[in-house]
Amino acid sequence: xxxxxxxxxxxxxxxxxxxxxxxxxxxxxxxxxxxxxxxxxxxxxxxxxxxxxxxxxxxxxxxxxxxxxxxxxxxxxxxxxxxxxxxxxxxxxxxxxxxxxxxxxxx
Amino acid sequence: xxxxxxxxxxxxxxxxxxxxxxxxxxxxxxxxxxxxxxxxxxxxxxxxxxxxxxxxxxxxxxxxxxxxxxxxxxxxxxxxxxxxxxxxxxxxxxxxxxxxxxxxxxxxxxxxxxx
Numbered sequence: 456x457x458x459x460x461x462x463x464x465x466x467x468x469x470x471x472x473x474x475x476x477x478x479x480x481x482x483x484x485x486x487x488x489x490x491x492x493x494x495x496x497x498x499x500x501x502x503x504x505x506x507x508x509x510x511x512x513x514x515x516x517x518x519x520x521x522x523x524x525x526x527x528x529x530x531x532x533x534x535x536x537x538x539x540x541x542x543x544x545x546x547x548x549x550x551x552x553x554x555x556x557x558x559x560x561x562x
Numbered sequence: 563x564x565x566x567x568x569x570x571x572x573x574x575x576x577x578x579x580x581x582x583x584x585x586x587x588x589x590x591x592x593x594x595x596x597x598x599x600x601x602x603x604x605x606x607x608x609x610x611x612x613x614x615x616x617x618x619x620x621x622x623x624x625x626x627x628x629x630x631x632x633x634x635x636x637x638x639x640x641x642x643x644x645x646x647x648x649x650x651x652x653x654x655x656x657x658x659x660x661x662x663x664x665x666x667x668x669x670x671x672x673x674x675x676x677x
Contacts, residue, residue: 456621489663491605498654498670499605504663542605549618549660551595551607 461554467562474530476557478543483523487547490528494539564655569671582638582655590633593659598651610659645675
């Protein structure tokens with residue numbers, strides 16, 4: 456199975472900060488990579504698909520990049536609503552896998 | 563919209579069937595998955611069904627869980643048998659699978675396996 460490793464696992468930041476979260480795959484997944492945001496007690500929400508495509512309705516401060524085995528999620532200017540946990544996911548193989556998550560906390 | 567039902571408290575070794583009623587799209591025309599999240603933990607993909615009832619399972623549930631769908635009811639199911647304490651989690655029904663992003667999620671249903 457393809458393993459996904461996210462870093463950092465926790466990130467402390469302030470409103471207005473620029474954030475970057477990294478996700479690495481153990482083998483090439485082309486650009487079949489998605490990013491999700493999850494808040495406590497809620498289902499995950501799709502932010503980015505196909506590594507860099509913004510899901511409809513998601514603010515443009517979110518962006519994704521990468522291909523092969525290295526990917527990043529960037530939040531250009533952190534807003535109060537963005538404090539949450541973020542997961543990457545590969546959907547290149549039939550056995551899909553998620554990263555371990557990155558919790559974005561208020562500094 | 564996806565609405566899961568069927569969760570609850572079950573003893574180890576027991577069985578439970580989760581249901582997921584879909585509206586707004588056709589279950590049988592899409593990849594449909596189950597994803598779970600143990601308390602305080604990350605997301606774990608469990609199973610997918612697509613095409614002519616093709617299925618895949620995570621190693622952790624293979625041989626114990628069965629995914630299926632009923633086209634007449636536009637509903638997805640997850641039959642869980644030989645349940646273990648480590649199966650305790652919120653189970654989400656999701657539209658998506660291989661090469662298909664997970665764009666619609668249900669609200670989740672909690673399964674607690676405990677004696």
